[in-house]
Structure formats: C-alpha cells, structure tokens
Amino acid sequence: MTGLGLKSDEDLMVLYQAGNLNAFSTLFSRFERPVFSYLKSKLSKKELAEEVFQDCFMKLHRSRFLYDPKYPFKAFLFTIARTVLIDHFRKSGREIQLQIELTENAEDELSMEAVEVALSSLPPREQTAITGRFIEDKTFQELAVLLDTSEVNARQIISRSISKLKKILLRPPQTGGSKT
Numbered sequence: 322m323t324g325l326g327l328k329s330d331e332d333l334m335v336l337y338q339a340g341n342l343n344a345f346s347t348l349f350s351r352f353e354r355p356v357f358s359y360l361k362s363k364l365s366k367k368e369l370a371e372e373v374f375q376d377c378f379m380k381l382h383r384s385r386f387l388y389d390p391k392y393p394f395k396a397f398l399f400t401i402a403r404t405v406l407i408d409h410f411r412k413s414g415r416e417i418q419l420q421i422e423l424t425e426n427a428e429d430e431l432s433m434e435a436v437e438v439a440l441s442s443l444p445p446r447e448q449t450a451i452t453g454r455f456i457e458d459k460t461f462q463e464l465a466v467l468l469d470t471s472e473v474n475a476r477q478i479i480s481r482s483i484s485k486l487k488k489i490l491l492r493p494p495q496t497g498g499s500k501t
Contacts, residue, residue, distance in 0.1 A: 329394075332390075356374060356402050436490070450475065
C-alpha cells in the first residue's frame with residue numbers, strides 16, 4: 322500500500338488495528354528512534370534499553386485495540402513505554418531499595434508513582450544522580466563520571482537529593498479545609 326508515509330500517526334494506528342502490517346511498519350519507523358532514545362535516557366545501559374524497547378512494542382501490539390483515535394498516537398505509545406519502563410524497574414527490585422532509603426521511619430510504603438512524582442520535582446542533575454544510583458545501580462565512581470564531579474560530591478548530591486525526596490514524600494497531606 323503506497324502513501325502510508327503521508328498518513329497521520331492516528332490514521333496509521335487505525336489501519337494497524339484493522340490488520341494492516343505496513344501501517345505498523347510505518348509507525349515503527351517513525352517512532353523507533355524517539356522511543357529508544359527515551360528508554361536509553363532512563364536506563365543508560367544499552368542492553369536494558371533494547372530489552373525494554375522490545376517489550377514496549379510487544380505491549381503496543383497486544384494493546385492496539387485499546388487505542389482510541391480521538392487521542393494522539395504519540396501520547397498512547399509513550400504511555401506504553403513509560404508503563405513498560407516502570408514494570409521493568411519493579412521487576413528489577415530497584416524501587417524497593419529506593420523506598421527503603423526514602424521511608425526510613427515512615428509507617429506506610431510509598432507507591433512508585435509517588436516516588437516518580439517527587440523525583441520529577443528535583444533538578445535534572447539530582448534526578449540523574451538518584452536514577453543512576455538506585456535504578457541503574459551505578460557506583461559512586463560511575464556517578465562521579467556521569468555527573469562530571471568528584472566521587473565525594475556525587476555522594477553529597479545523593480544525600481541531599483534523598484533528603485529533599487523525604488521532605489516531599491513524607492510531607493503530611495493537605496486537608497481540604499482551606500480555600501485558595
């Protein structure tokens with residue numbers, strides 16, 4: 322089928338839902354690089370990114386009938402990529418290590434989603450440090466190289482970042498009593 326390259330992502334996904342494999346090939350060509358780049362930026366190890374990348378497109382295939390063409394295909398695909406990435410982190414057990422650090426005297430366990438929201442509120446350098454240490458299991462020496470700093474400073478960045486995350490995550494919930 323010619324002319325698929327001129328169709329919108331949403332139209333291609335509808336064709337793919339109807340069984341058109343050429344439509345999938347076109348979508349894959351369009352999004353292979355951005356999805357892999359996104360995953361690589363979160364994982365930093367190419368082998369892990371490749372594994373999660375494959376899982377991402379397998380999940381797209383399995384959930385293709387859930388797609389609603391009213392919504393942008395790109396958002397649908399990147400939601401799948403993010404979900405597969407979170408699943409990978411959960412399977413790898415890294416979230417448990419991070420939660421232990423963050424909830425030292427807390428009574429309730431934190432959801433990974435809460436940790437992600439808190440993490441996203443940190444400056445990029447601190448996000449990189451926390452992700453590198455607790456999700457990618459980097460040594461402080463590797464973090465120092467990644468952050469272009471000394472090993473001692475990498476440890477300080479992790480320590481400060483954990484303190485900030487604790488404050489965010491262990492903050493008492495807001496009550497609905499005040500009006501703003």
